[in-house]
Amino acid sequence: MFRRHLLQFGCAIALFSALADADAQNLAIREKPSFDQVEQVARRHFLSIRGFNEDQLLVESEVREFLPQLRQLGWWTFPWRRIPRHSLADNQFIVNLVYVRRPPVQLASRIASPERVYNRMERLSYSPIGRILLLELVQREDFYTAILEDPETLCAESDILSELDVVDAIKQLRLDEPTGRVYTLQQLVDSLRQEYFAVN
Known part of the structure; x- marks a missing residue:
């Protein structure tokens, strides 16, 4: 019983x-809110930050700080832990180059291909030779366009690497192969859109 x-x-x-x-x-x-609402909240949040530029490099802490707003909006099924991992950690090499270095790299009002720029920066940071090249490039006023040049030109214009046979080493970094990172606000919005409709 x-x-x-x-x-x-x-x-x-x-x-x-x-x-x-x-x-x-x-x-x-x-x-669950409409995706238009989600996008509006995302853009409003980041563009309201003083000095924020739409092409600016996003870091993990900024993304984590924003995400609770989606819950307040009513998006309860959001994968809270996955999206921030696609962003660069605050202590990564290229984040230090962009934000910590003195003087910092000056961001142009608009960058032609911001995602490609940051993708190349991260791939260059994978090797000591690439880091040397980055440290030289950030001294240039045209950094955000110079970094888009082909490996041969990048090495030829380097004071240090021009004397070394390192073009193949730079090519092996596959500078334009996507890393899968979320670097910019537009990429974050695109990532949110993918998650939004994946769980619908």
Whole structure:
């Protein structure tokens, strides 16, 4: 008798939990904001930051600081831990180059291909030779365009690397192969869009 009551009690708890989960999911689906709202909140948040430029390099801490706004908006099914991992950690080499170095790299009002620039920066940072090249490039006023040059030109214009046979080493870094990172606000919006419709 006792075992039967215990079993019935356990079944009741399981049923209640299942119903509660279903209600929570249904509520999340009903209250889920439109993606236009999500994009507006994202752009409003970052563009309201003093001095923020749309082509600016985003870092992990900035993305983590923003994400709770999506929950406040009603997007409960958002994968909170996955998106920030696609951004650069605050202590990574190229983040230090852009934000910590004195004087910092001056960001132009608009960059022709910001995602490609940051992608190349990260790939160059993978090797000591690439880091040497980056440290030289950041001294140039045309840094954000110079970094888009081909490896031969990059090495030929380097005071240090022009004397060394390192073009192949730079080519092996595959500068234009996507890293899968989220570098800019537009990439963050695109990533949010992908997640939004993936769980719809």
